[in-house]
Amino acid sequence: MTIQASGSVEKWGVFELPLRGPSTGNPFRDHSVQAVFRFGGREVKVNGFYDGEGKYLVRFLPDREGEWSYETISATAELNGVSGRFECVPPSAGNRGPVRVRDAYHFAYEDGTVYHPFGTTCYAWIHFGEEMQEQTLQSLSGARFNKLRMCVFPKHYAFNTIDPDIYPFEQKPEGGFDLTRFNPLFFAKLERRILDLQKLGIETDLILFHPYDEGHWGFDRMDAAVDDFYLRYAIARLASIRSVWWSLANEYDFMKEKTLTDWDRLFRIVQEEDPYSHLRSIHNGTRMYDHGSIRFYDHAKPWVTHLSVQHWDVTLPPIWHRQYAKPMVIDECCYEGNLPQRWGNITAEEMTRRFWDSVARGAYCAHGETYADPENDIWWAKGGKLHGSSPERIAFLREILEEAPDNCSPIPQIYDVPTIGVEGEYYLQYFGLHRPCYRDIPLPEEAEFAVDIIDTWAMTVTKVEGTFSGLSRVELPDKVYQAVRIRRIK
Amino acid sequence: MTIQASGSVEKWGVFELPLRGPSTGNPFRDHSVQAVFRFGGREVKVNGFYDGEGKYLVRFLPDREGEWSYETISATAELNGVSGRFECVPPSAGNRGPVRVRDAYHFAYEDGTVYHPFGTTCYAWIHFGEEMQEQTLQSLSGARFNKLRMCVFPKHYAFNTIDPDIYPFEQKPEGGFDLTRFNPLFFAKLERRILDLQKLGIETDLILFHPYDEGHWGFDRMDAAVDDFYLRYAIARLASIRSVWWSLANEYDFMKEKTLTDWDRLFRIVQEEDPYSHLRSIHNGTRMYDHGSIRFYDHAKPWVTHLSVQHWDVTLPPIWHRQYAKPMVIDECCYEGNLPQRWGNITAEEMTRRFWDSVARGAYCAHGETYADPENDIWWAKGGKLHGSSPERIAFLREILEEAPDNCSPIPQIYDVPTIGVEGEYYLQYFGLHRPCYRDIPLPEEAEFAVDIIDTWAMTVTKVEGTFSGLSRVELPDKVYQAVRIRRIK
Numbered sequence: 010m011t012i013q014a015s016g017s018v019e020k021w022g023v024f025e026l027p028l029r030g031p032s033t034g035n036p037f038r039d040h041s042v043q044a045v046f047r048f049g050g051r052e053v054k055v056n057g058f059y060d061g062e063g064k065y066l067v068r069f070l071p072d073r074e075g076e077w078s079y080e081t082i083s084a085t086a087e088l089n090g091v092s093g094r095f096e097c098v099p100p101s102a103g104n105r106g107p108v109r110v111r112d113a114y115h116f117a118y119e120d121g122t123v124y125h126p127f128g129t130t131c132y133a134w135i136h137f138g139e140e141m142q143e144q145t146l147q148s149l150s151g152a153r154f155n156k157l158r159m160c161v162f163p164k165h166y167a168f169n170t171i172d173p174d175i176y177p178f179e180q181k182p183e184g185g186f187d188l189t190r191f192n193p194l195f196f197a198k199l200e201r202r203i204l205d206l207q208k209l210g211i212e213t214d215l216i217l218f219h220p221y222d223e224g225h226w227g228f229d230r231m232d233a234a235v236d237d238f239y240l241r242y243a244i245a246r247l248a249s250i251r252s253v254w255w256s257l258a259n260e261y262d263f264m265k266e267k268t269l270t271d272w273d274r275l276f277r278i279v280q281e282e283d284p285y286s287h288l289r290s291i292h293n294g295t296r297m298y299d300h301g302s303i304r305f306y307d308h309a310k311p312w313v314t315h316l317s318v319q320h321w322d323v324t325l326p327p328i329w330h331r332q333y334a335k336p337m338v339i340d341e342c343c344y345e346g347n348l349p350q351r352w353g354n355i356t357a358e359e360m361t362r363r364f365w366d367s368v369a370r371g372a373y374c375a376h377g378e379t380y381a382d383p384e385n386d387i388w389w390a391k392g393g394k395l396h397g398s399s400p401e402r403i404a405f406l407r408e409i410l411e412e413a414p415d416n417c418s419p420i421p422q423i424y425d426v427p428t429i430g431v432e433g434e435y436y437l438q439y440f441g442l443h444r445p446c447y448r449d450i451p452l453p454e455e456a457e458f459a460v461d462i463i464d465t466w467a468m469t470v471t472k473v474e475g476t477f478s479g480l481s482r483v484e485l486p487d488k489v490y491q492a493v494r495i496r497r498i499k
Numbered sequence: 500m501t502i503q504a505s506g507s508v509e510k511w512g513v514f515e516l517p518l519r520g521p522s523t524g525n526p527f528r529d530h531s532v533q534a535v536f537r538f539g540g541r542e543v544k545v546n547g548f549y550d551g552e553g554k555y556l557v558r559f560l561p562d563r564e565g566e567w568s569y570e571t572i573s574a575t576a577e578l579n580g581v582s583g584r585f586e587c588v589p590p591s592a593g594n595r596g597p598v599r600v601r602d603a604y605h606f607a608y609e610d611g612t613v614y615h616p617f618g619t620t621c622y623a624w625i626h627f628g629e630e631m632q633e634q635t636l637q638s639l640s641g642a643r644f645n646k647l648r649m650c651v652f653p654k655h656y657a658f659n660t661i662d663p664d665i666y667p668f669e670q671k672p673e674g675g676f677d678l679t680r681f682n683p684l685f686f687a688k689l690e691r692r693i694l695d696l697q698k699l700g701i702e703t704d705l706i707l708f709h710p711y712d713e714g715h716w717g718f719d720r721m722d723a724a725v726d727d728f729y730l731r732y733a734i735a736r737l738a739s740i741r742s743v744w745w746s747l748a749n750e751y752d753f754m755k756e757k758t759l760t761d762w763d764r765l766f767r768i769v770q771e772e773d774p775y776s777h778l779r780s781i782h783n784g785t786r787m788y789d790h791g792s793i794r795f796y797d798h799a800k801p802w803v804t805h806l807s808v809q810h811w812d813v814t815l816p817p818i819w820h821r822q823y824a825k826p827m828v829i830d831e832c833c834y835e836g837n838l839p840q841r842w843g844n845i846t847a848e849e850m851t852r853r854f855w856d857s858v859a860r861g862a863y864c865a866h867g868e869t870y871a872d873p874e875n876d877i878w879w880a881k882g883g884k885l886h887g888s889s890p891e892r893i894a895f896l897r898e899i900l901e902e903a904p905d906n907c908s909p910i911p912q913i914y915d916v917p918t919i920g921v922e923g924e925y926y927l928q929y930f931g932l933h934r935p936c937y938r939d940i941p942l943p944e945e946a947e948f949a950v951d952i953i954d955t956w957a958m959t960v961t962k963v964e965g966t967f968s969g970l971s972r973v974e975l976p977d978k979v980y981q982a983v984r985i986r987r988i989k
Contacts, residue, residue, distance in 0.1 A: 322812065347936040347977050351915045354935045356979060381936050425841040445844045446837040446871050487837050489846060 017096040021106040021119065021251045024069040024095055026079065030087045032063035037190050037242070040065070042088040044081045048073050055284050057081070057088075058245040061193035068249035070285050071097040072106065072119065107251045107287055108212055110314050113334040114371045114418045116288075119251075123415040126338055127364075127407045128156030128214060129400075130377035132221075132259070133164040134392030135202045136173035142202065145392030150209050152395060153404035157206055158256065158340055158375065160216040161199065161243065165225040167350070169390040176226070177239065186226070188235045196246050207252040214317070214340070216256045217243065217275075220263040220294070230266040237278055244282040253287050255279050256317060260294025262304045269306070276312040290317035292340055308333045316372075323363045324427075326372035327419065337372035339363070344389055345397040346379030353379035353389070357398035358466060362441050362490060364403055365465050368410060369427035369439035369492075371419040376403055405468045409494070413437060436495040439465070444491065447484050454479045457499040463492040470494075507586040511596040511609065511741045514559040514585055516569065520577045522553035527680050527732070530555070532578040534571045538563050545774050547571070547578075548735040551683040558739035560775050561587040562596065562609065597741045597777055598702055600804050603824040604861045604908045606778075609741075613905040616828055617854075617897045618646030618704060619890075620867035622711075622749070623654040624882035625692045626663035632692065635882030640699050642885060643894035644866065647696055648746065648830055650706040651689065651733065655715040657840070659880040666716070667729065676716070678725045686736050697742040704744045704807070704830070707733065708765075710753040710784070720756040727768055734772040743777050745769050746807060750784025752794045759796070766802040780807035782830055798823045806862075813853045814917075816862035817909065827862035829853070834879055835887040836869030843869030843879070847888035848956060852931050852980060854893055855955050858900060859917035859929035859982075861909040866893055895958040899984070903927060926985040929955070934981065937974050944969045947989035953982040960984070 018024040030040060042057035044067040057067035065088055071077055080092040100106070106119025116124040129152070134145045149157070163173045175198065179190040203213045217240065222229035231239070247253050257275055258264060272291060279289055289312055295303045308316050309332070316329060319341040326337050345360040346353045355363075360376065367374035378388035378397050386393045410417075417429040417437065426443070430436035433453050452458050460473040460483055473483055476498060485491060508514040520530060532547035534557040547557035555578055561567055570582040590596070596609025598616075606614040619642070624635050639647070653663045665688065669680040693703045707730065712719035721729070737743050747765055748754060762781060769779055779802055785793045798806050799822070806819060809831040816827050835850040836843045845853075850866065857864035868878035868887050876883045900907075907919040907927065916933070920926035923943050942948050950963040950973055963973055966988060975981060 322814075324812075343933075347934055349935040349938050351933055354933045356932070356934060359932050440844075442846070442849050443833075443841055443844045444837055444846060445839040448839050489849075 017098050018071060019098050019104060020071060020074050020100045021104050022071070022100070023249045024071055024077075025249075026057075026067040026069075026081070026091070026093070028057070028065040028067065028081065028088050028091060029063055030059075030065045030085055035189055036063075036065075038238075040083070040085045040088065042067060042081055042083040042085070044069070044079050046071070046077055046079045048075065048077050053284050055248075056241065056245040056282065058242055059193075068246070070107075070249040070251060072285075073097060074099055103210065104251070107285060108254070110288070110336055112416075113330070114336055115415070116315070116336055117415075124155070124212075125407060125410050126156045126212070126373045126375070127154055127403055128158060128212075128338070128340065128373075128375040129154045130158045130341070130344070130375060130389050131392040132158065132160050132216070132219075133169060133173075133390050134159060135199060136163040137171070137391050141386070141391060141393055144394060146205055146209065148388075148392070148395050149206070149211060152400045153407055154376065154400070155210055155407075156212040156214055156254075156375070158214040158216060158259075160219050160221075160259065162219060162222065162228040163226065164219070164221040164390060165223065166221040166390070168348075168385040168387050169221075177228075188231060189238075191239075191242055196243075200247065200250065203247070203250055203253060207250070212252045212254055213250075214254045214256050214290075215247070216259045216292075217279075218257065218261075218264065218267075219259040220265075221259075229264055233271065233274070236271070236275065240275060240278050241282055244279065248283045248285055248287065255283070255287055255289045257289065257291040259292050260319070261291050261306060263294040272306060273310070276310070280312040288314045290315055290338075292317040293319050295319055308335060323367045323372070323374065324370065326367060326370040327421070330371060330419075338375060339367050339372055340375040341377065342367070342374055344377035344379040345399045346387075346389075347381055348379045348387075350379075357402070358490070360397070360399040361402040361406075361465060364399075364406055365439045365490075365492065366427065366441050368406060369429055369437065371429060376400065402465065402468060406465065409437070409463065430495075434497045437492060439492045440485075440489070442489050444487055444489050445485050446487050447482055448493065450477070450481050450483060450493075450495065452477055452479060452481055452495070456497050458495050459498045461494040461496075462486065463494055464488070464490065465492055466490040507588050508561060509588050509594060510561060510564050510590045511594050512561070512590070513739045514561060514567075515739075516547075516557040516559075516571070516581070516583070518547070518555040518557065518571065518578050518581060519553055520549075520555045520575055525679055526553075526555075528728075530573070530575045530578065532557060532571055532573040532575070534559070534569050536561070536567055536569045538565065538567050543774050545738075546731065546735040546772065548732055549683075558736070560597075560739040560741060562775075563587060564589055593700065594741070597775060598744070600778070600826055602906075603820070604826055605905070606805070606826055607905075614645070614702075615897065615900050616646045616702070616863045616865070617644055617893055618648060618702075618828070618830065618863075618865040619644040620648045620831070620834070620865060620879050621882040622648065622650050622706070622709075623659060623663075623880050624649060625689060626653040627661070627881050631876070631881060631883055634884060636695055636699065638878075638883070638885050639696070639701060642890045643897055644890070645700055645897075646702040646704055646744075646865070648704045648706060648749075648865065650709050650711075650749065652709060652712065652718040653716070654709070654711040654880060655713065656711040656880070658838075658875040658877050659711075667718075678721060679728075681729075681732055686733075690737065690740065693737070693740055693743060697740070702742045702744055703740075704746050704780075705737070706746045706749045706782075707769075708747065708751075708754065708757075709749040710755075711749075719754055723761065723764070726761070726765065730765060730768050731772055734769065738773045738775055738777065745773070745777055745779045747779065747781040749782050750809070751781050751796060753784040762796060763800070766800070770802045778804045780805055780828075782807040783809050785809055798825060813856045813862070813864065814860065816857060816860040817911065820861060820909075828865060829857050829862055830865045831867065832857070832864055834867035834869040835889045836877075836879075837871055838869045838877075840869075847892070848980070850887070850889040851892040851896075851955060854889075854896055855929045855980075855982065856917065856931050858896060859919055859927065861919060866890065892955065892958060896955065899927070899953065920985075924987045927982060929982045930975075930979075932979050934977055934979050935975050936977050937972055938983065940967070940971050940973060940983075940985065942967055942969060942971055942985070946987050948985050949988045951984040951986075952976065953984055954978070954980065955982050956980040
């Protein structure tokens with residue numbers, strides 16, 4: 010954890026107040042500390058946590074420049090009544106604050122900059138050796154992903170059955186875990202990796218629970234009190250990091266030990282305990298053959314900020330939008346690779362198509378890679394190296410979208426090809442597996458437009474000769490994976 | 500119309516009884532004739548019709564070999580009480596009788612031979628010149644389609660706005676149509692073309708109403724009495740042809756002048772008037788961008804024999820099957836071509852994939868072709884020449900399916916790849932856009948199986964070395980569009 014000097018801290022950085030306190034008994038359970046942070050008339054109350062060896066920490070994420078004051082509150086005398094002040098200074102380059110929901114389709118950083126998620130998935134990368142983790146960061150620094158889905162708990166699953174050396178809970182000498190004691194070293198590692206990602210401009214979509222345990226360690230079937238205890242500790246430690254998103258679960262519906270009431274309770278805890286309202290979502294699993302069995306959590310509930318979906322049919326976002334009117338990320342649409350499992354063997358072409366077909370319908374998509382490997386070093390679980398051909402195409406799409414107006418959203422009047430844009434100003438339409446040889450485009454008469462043909466696979470942008478007004482015929486290359494971009498120039 | 504000599508007629512052939520009667524007034528409306536056909540104790544009552552110039556015809560489709568007798572009934576003296584006998588002889592080669600529903604997934608000819616529909620679409624081919632019609636038949640004789648969707652009424656639609664020379668109704672000298680008089684010459688042409696198709700082994704999926712008129716001729720907005728009058732006449736003329744299927748409408752939901760009650764009434768007329776119970780279906784239209792708006796007619800109604808669907812998502816048949824439990828034909832899944840319209844510009848690869856993905860889910864798919872053409876000679880509307888690459892792949896699939904056991908049906912226990920077969924005997928599974936590098940297949944221990952890898956695009960069948968029992972790993976080519984066939988050999 011990078012600890013900010015208490016004298017000053019940048020806006021949306023982490024202010025950290027270290028305290029000394031009792032180390033006997035079980036300090037995780039027996040002692041607690043809060044602090045109230047004040048700015049003008051505003052008060053923010055945050056929970057501290059025990060960090061081992063008599064050390065207690067209170068972390069805070071200031072969102073206003075200027076002088077903040079604080080004061081601790083605790084039933085434990087040594088932790089009570091510690092007060093002080095610090096100066097919140099302007100954010101450093103690249104620090105735009107936490108990502109927020111901007112409107113029914115979009116995210117934006119707190120500084121107002123639009124944020125288009127282009128994520129990838131390395132579920133358990135922090136649970137493998139340091140060298141592999143460094144390799145993962147190296148790979149990510151060469152790609153253009155800006156979100157990573159990853160789990161707190163380790164994963165015990167196909168291609169991925171190695172036990173990690175360190176766990177969120179303390180290991181008992183006789184085997185098993187002491188579920189009343191956390192391992193601060195594990196959380197320190199987790200925090201370090203989240204900050205490593207942050208330095209690369211990558212948000213962490215942190216998966217708090219997942220089913221890929223099936224009793225091997227038992228983290229998928231802790232009782233409610235332990236779940237809550239863990240969740241409060243994780244929030245106290247991590248909420249001050251601006252790049253954290255809370256993903257309540259991966260494939261929540263595959264966690265047979267939990268009910269919808271459990272998920273409601275866990276969501277409410279996150280909502281109440283996180284003073285900064287980081288993004289909150291929950292990701293569905295599904296039997297892929299049988300459409301009928303997909304069970305979304307009710308994303309309309311007020312504590313769900315956006316949809317984090319698993320679905321292979323990326324034409325569905327308009328339906329979800331009508332139902333939920335929240336930003337949508339298809340965090341799993343299958344992975345580029347060649348594993349025997351259906352979710353892990355689509356081509357780079359298909360992965361790229363799913364990104365474009367999602368974006369052209371007002372949603373976002375996410376990447377994952379699952380090429381069979383003799384060592385089972387598979388990106389989706391362990392990170393390491395990327396082998397596929399979709400990441401550069403995804404980066405290309407990200408560029409296109411970042412050049413577009415911020416408020417692009419679906420234009421349903423153009424019903425026959427998915428199109429986002431701003432009426433009269435900008436249109437981005439994607440033909441995908443369709444390959445028209447021309448298109449008649451009804452443009453406003455009173456303006457002039459430039460038209461580009463984008464080959465989303467070849468990653469080329471070809472300007473169509475001339476400018477266009479009124480009903481305009483545009484010849485298109487007789488090929489799949491083409492998009493058309495139309496921009497008002499006069 | 501090939502008229503059978505009244506002395507003898509083959510089983511499932513057409514027996515035709517010509518009668519002379521009044522030609523004054525409006526014989527279509529003013530006179531009617533029925534005949535009762537008797538075989539042993541069985542009686543079948545059929546309607547005759549006026550064929551112009553004082554000629555009345557009664558047609559009959561005998562389904563039992565041996566001696567039939569008949570007798571006419573009419574309020575018109577000249578048409579009443581004509582009786583006679585004829586001998587029904589064995590069917591000639593290739594005559595297997597009308598196609599029937601065999602079970603919840605399959606069709607079969609009346610002689611018991613399974614019939615797998617592999618259809619194509621030439622909506623208005625009989626409405627263009629003789630030369631073009633001959634070209635269409637020529638093209639069909641070189642392909643392997645065994646069903647054709649076509650309309651009775653002409654089509655006024657994109658790429659297709661030429662008026663035909665002849666119509667189902669008599670034209671008035673001053674323009675417009677006399678909706679109380681049919682044009683027997685039109686129906687004779689229609690019948691001739693249906694029989695031409697029959698000779699090529701092609702069933703006619705005859706579309707009785709369609710919306711591609713929009714008032715140009717007005718056949719989409721005739722009043723209920725005229726609709727019924729037309730329908731009864733068409734049935735009286737055509738029902739004796741074994742290869743006729745009744746498709747109540749194409750894109751019925753785009754016919755704004757008709758209500759669901761109208762469709763129910765029209766279905767009931769077909770059900771009541773057709774003594775032979777030819778197949779009956781109704782085909783939906785849909786705005787393709789908006790999933791929410793698809794409106795199937797209620798295929799559960801007893802007069803619907805099978806589903807005739809328009810849908811681009813060919814993974815849905817298992818859901819439809821749960822709802823309707825009737826054979827399913829995706830008669831429009833988009834067409835191979837490059838037109839600007841979304842429904843008319845998928846690749847041959849995608850068309851072939853949709854066929855396989857349908858078949859592997861227990862449904863059937865249909866072909867259509869829509870390549871832009873300087874003369875607007877487009878197969879889907881006019882017939883003519885085929886240009887695409889999917890027909891030969893579709894023929895290849897047809898061969899594979901015809902080699903399979905008749906009672907192949909979906910095996911939902913194999914949830915992760917669509918599979919049809921007969922448990923323990925035969926499996927055909929299709930990977931489509933998925934490309935696993937191997938698959939572990941749990942086969943019964945007590946039997947031996949041969950495994951073939953089918954490249955559905957390259958149209959190759961490659962036997963995997965050896966035989967297989969129990970859990971068997973099969974290496975697969977790291978490519979899209981592959982299928983695996985597993986056959987019990989011991």
